[in-house]
Every structure is written in structure tokens, then in C-alpha cells.
Amino acid sequence: MNTVRRPVPVLVVACLFLAVGIIGGFYHIHDLRQPDGMLAEFTEALAILAGAFMLRGSNWARLLALAWMTFHVVLSAFGALRELAIHSLILAGIAWLLFLPESRRYFGKVRDAPQ
Numbered sequence: 001m002n003t004v005r006r007p008v009p010v011l012v013v014a015c016l017f018l019a020v021g022i023i024g025g026f027y028h029i030h031d032l033r034q035p036d037g038m039l040a041e042f043t044e045a046l047a048i049l050a051g052a053f054m055l056r057g058s059n060w061a062r063l064l065a066l067a068w069m070t071f072h073v074v075l076s077a078f079g080a081l082r083e084l085a086i087h088s089l090i091l092a093g094i095a096w097l098l099f100l101p102e103s104r105r106y107f108g109k110v111r112d113a114p115q
Helices: 008-027 029-033 037-055 059-076 081-098 101-107
Strands: none
Touching: 008 029, 008 037, 008 059, 008 081, 008 101, 029 037, 037 059, 059 081, 059 101, 081 101
């Protein structure tokens, strides 16, 4: 079996997305009565999905995580400049961690068929 150890940067980003998704989901649960409440919960569910599948080594989850964070940067563009700067730095950090050579190897691994 081809086993590739999960790199620490991937573990950190995946756990960050899981935590943000879970905490944000509980924080926004009361917003379900609002029109945007379902959208907020949907985005939190996407964060959980990205985190969980990054732990499994799914490359699409890495791309989903980057898209999720990019979405937040775009939303921040309509707010305060400080918020845009912080979200942009977080996006850059996440992208850097997820595209380190060890992370690329982890997401690019070939899984053997179960026997």
C-alpha cells in the first residue's frame, strides 16, 4: 500500500477549516431565520467539507479551501480595508502552506486499490 504521511502544514490548515466551519456553524445557527442565514450555514458546511477531505488527501478539497477563502477576500473588498488586508494575508498563508512541496506530494499521491 502506498502510504504518504500527512504533512503538518496540511494538518494545520485542515484543522483550521474544520474549526472555523464548526464554530461558525454554531455561531450562525440563529441566523437561519434570516434570508442570508442559509448561505452562511452553507459556507460553514463547505469549510467543514474542505477540512475533512483535505485530511483524506483529496486535491479537490485543497482547491475548495482556496476558493472558500478567496470568496471571503472578495466579500471583504466591500468592507473595511483592514478586513480585506487580513483576509488577503490569511489567503496567502493558506495557499503557501497548501502548495509547499510536501503538501503537493501529499495531494498528488496515487492511492493503491484496496485488496
